[in-house]
Amino acid sequence: xxxxxxxxxxxxxxxxxxxxGCSSPSTLSEDDSSTGGSTAGSSSNTYGTGxxxxxxxxGTDGNLDVANLKTIFYFDFDDSTVRADxxxxxxxxxxxxxxxxxxxxxLEGHADERGTREYNMALGERRAKAVERFLGxxxxxxxxxxxISYGEEKPVVMGSGDGSWxxxxxxxxxxxxx
Amino acid sequence: xxKWFISxxxxxxxxxxxxxxxxxxxxxxxxxxxxxxxxxxxSGLALSDDIAQIVSDDLGRxxxxxxxxxxxxxxxxxxxxxxxxxxxRVSGNDYMVIGRIAPGVNGQVQATVELYxxxxxxxxxxxxxxxxxxxxxDVAHYISDQVFEKLxxxxxxFSTRIVYVTAKMLAPNNFTFKLQMADxxxxxxxxILQSKEPILSPAWSQDGSKLAYVxxxxxxxxxxxxxxxxxxxxxxxxxxxxxxxxxxSPDGSRLALVLSKDGNPEVYVLTLATGQLDxxxxxxxxxxxxxxxxxGQSILxxxxxAGLPQIYSLNLPTRxxxxxxxxxxxxxxxxxxxDGRFLTMVHxxxxxxxxxxQDLKTNRLDILTSSSxxxxxxxxxxxxxxxxxxxxxxxxxxxxxxxxxxxxFTMPNGDGDVREPAWSPYLQ
Numbered sequence: 001x002x003x004x005x006x007x008x009x010x011x012x013x014x015x016x017x018x019x020x021g022c023s024s025p026s027t028l029s030e031d032d033s034s035t036g037g038s039t040a041g042s043s044s045n046t047y048g049t050g051x052x053x054x055x056x057x058x059g060t061d062g063n064l065d066v067a068n069l070k071t072i073f074y075f076d077f078d079d080s081t082v083r084a085d086x087x088x089x090x091x092x093x094x095x096x097x098x099x100x101x102x103x104x105x106x107l108e109g110h111a112d113e114r115g116t117r118e119y120n121m122a123l124g125e126r127r128a129k130a131v132e133r134f135l136g137x138x139x140x141x142x143x144x145x146x147x148i149s150y151g152e153e154k155p156v157v158m159g160s161g162d163g164s165w166x167x168x169x170x171x172x173x174x175x176x177x178x
Numbered sequence: 179x180x181k182w183f184i185s186x187x188x189x190x191x192x193x194x195x196x197x198x199x200x201x202x203x204x205x206x207x208x209x210x211x212x213x214x215x216x217x218x219x220x221s222g223l224a225l226s227d228d229i230a231q232i233v234s235d236d237l238g239r240x241x242x243x244x245x246x247x248x249x250x251x252x253x254x255x256x257x258x259x260x261x262x263x264x265x266x267r268v269s270g271n272d273y274m275v276i277g278r279i280a281p282g283v284n285g286q287v288q289a290t291v292e293l294y295x296x297x298x299x300x301x302x303x304x305x306x307x308x309x310x311x312x313x314x315x316d317v318a319h320y321i322s323d324q325v326f327e328k329l330x331x332x333x334x335x336f337s338t339r340i341v342y343v344t345a346k347m348l349a350p351n352n353f354t355f356k357l358q359m360a361d362x363x364x365x366x367x368x369x370i371l372q373s374k375e376p377i378l379s380p381a382w383s384q385d386g387s388k389l390a391y392v393x394x395x396x397x398x399x400x401x402x403x404x405x406x407x408x409x410x411x412x413x414x415x416x417x418x419x420x421x422x423x424x425x426x427s428p429d430g431s432r433l434a435l436v437l438s439k440d441g442n443p444e445v446y447v448l449t450l451a452t453g454q455l456d457x458x459x460x461x462x463x464x465x466x467x468x469x470x471x472x473x474g475q476s477i478l479x480x481x482x483x484a485g486l487p488q489i490y491s492l493n494l495p496t497r498x499x500x501x502x503x504x505x506x507x508x509x510x511x512x513x514x515x516x517d518g519r520f521l522t523m524v525h526x527x528x529x530x531x532x533x534x535x536q537d538l539k540t541n542r543l544d545i546l547t548s549s550s551x552x553x554x555x556x557x558x559x560x561x562x563x564x565x566x567x568x569x570x571x572x573x574x575x576x577x578x579x580x581x582x583x584x585x586x587f588t589m590p591n592g593d594g595d596v597r598e599p600a601w602s603p604y605l606q
Contacts, residue, residue, distance in 0.1 A: 113551065114530075114531060114551065115487075115508065115510065115524070115526070115531060115553075116467065116480070116510045116511040116524050116553050116554070117378050117379070117553065117554070117597075117598065118378075118379060118422050118423045118436065118466050118467045118480075118511065119464065119466055119467060119480055119487055119510050119511070121399075121420055121422050121443075121466070122420065122436075122438075122443045122464040122466050123464075125419065125420055125438055125443070126464075146418075147419070148397075148398060148399070148419075149399075149420060150376060150394070151376075151378075153345075153376035153378060153394070154351070154353065154376065155347075156350060158347055158572075159572060160551060160569060160572065
């Protein structure tokens with residue numbers, strides 16, 4: 001049992017570091033210009049480039065396997081209420097964050113394609129903030145959380161119809177390094 | 179860095195033709211005026227563009243005219259002496275345009291154009307236009323503007339430009355976004371900005387020299403102001419949360435924008451010279467999508483303060499707030515015509531999201547489109563056409579509709595989804 005916990009803890013540490021690496025927001029820099037982009041890039045920052053230093057020290061609590069938790073939380077049409085099927089996993093993320101003050105997350109809110117783009121930007125933020133509040137109520141410090149809306153700009157699924165729309169209305173929780 | 183950016187920009191301008199938007203007129207006015215634009219005579223000149231064809235297409239796309247097909251023309255006169263008005267009258271034309279192109283100095287060309295009233299057998303207008311031989315499209319659009327104005331009394335808007343965003347999903351979470359600028363007919367597209375992160379809400383300054391837009395390239399939303407002539411750009415001060423919906427004041431000195439730094443989306447006015455930021459909305463609901471009235475006295479914006487999104491107008495000097503839209507449960511992203519009389523917006527009814535126009539004098543609302551995912555209406559500076567984004571065959575395309583709903587066209591594009599059109603003001 002002990003051994004299995006240790007393995008779990010190790011897996012967790014590696015996984016979270018991996019998540020942190022993968023979820024690092026892609027930034028545009030001069031290096032990305034191979035695609036012919038004309039972005040000035042002068043303002044590109046290196047936020048979350050995969051340096052896992054910010055999440056070191058995790059894995060000490062073997063009972064929390066954050067890597068196996070859901071990181072995408074879906075929302076009903078025209079609604080920003082955290083759904084019942086999200087509560088369990090969000091509580092576990094909250095527990096982890098509360099016990100690891102050096103860990104932090106980005107909450108990326110998204111909307112489906114219906115309606116206007118900037119209004120959907122606001123709807124995406126409402127969803128991200130609903131999750132932020134949920135984490136806050138569950139003991140996570142505001143400094144550990146950043147809510148960012150992408151509106152309808154980054155769908156998971158292209159195409160119109162309830163099937164696509166329901167998958168695109170979401171908040172993605174991403175561990176980031178600081 | 180800046181130098182590199184500018185040279186890339188120039189390179190982009192050079193390598194463009196591939197992704198041209200192709201215009202298809204899908205519906206015209208009940209009785210468009212028949213006109214013949216005869217091929218211009220260009221003896222011994224190898225020209226890159228067919229000026230008469232561009233003029234013919236411009237006029238046809240406006241919906242006011244029906245351009246005669248070249249295949250049906252009995253001759254190609256290029257001087258008044260060669261014109262037999264009776265022939266053109268018999269073939270159903272009210273007006274005709276003829277012209278000839280001669281070489282000028284320093285690689286320039288001189289196009290002499292003549293516009294005739296076929297019924298009265300009278301010349302209406304004639305001008306010799308000098309232009310650069312590699313910018314013949316500019317010459318053509320200028321001629322279109324003149325003909326349009328002489329015959330309709332409305333200032334032509336063919337020499338204007340449009341900007342829009344294209345998006346391509348290469349794989350899940352792998353996108354290419356491009357901010358592009360093209361002629362009003364979709365020709366000569368060039369990339370202003372390319373990014374893997376979203377670009378949206380491009381807005382022209384009233385003098386046509388600058389764009390403001392939202393880019394997520396820093397992994398957070400930020401508003402940028404870019405000088406078109408030089409490519410130089412500046413990031414507007416950013417705040418935690420939303421930074422969106424930039425809108426230039428008519429005098430170009432201020433930007434209305436949306437920030438959620440105080441907890442929820444509110445409309446602010448930024449004075450560009452001083453950096454002074456004034457919050458103008460105060461409500462816990464969503465306030466977004468500001469646009470200025472042409473006199474600069476009011477800001478219109480979308481708000482869900484009554485439960486669902488509707489458009490409101492805030493008078494800046496008096497701070498008087500007025501709700502403008504009542505019909506339907508969703509009216510958002512308003513844009514006003516230059517005379518301030520007509521408000522175009524996205525309106526939802528039981529069949530989806532459509533472009534609608536409201537006469538602010540009578541408050542009559544007309545739904546102009548029947549497709550279900552229409553958005554981002556932008557009005558030509560002469561008020562003749564609304565350009566908007568819609569979906570056709572699952573792809574984002576731009577379409578146009580006249581304010582009276584009688585003229586329609588689409589601009590299909592092979593290169594990804596096209597959205598977020600913004601029509602320039604008249605350009606100098």
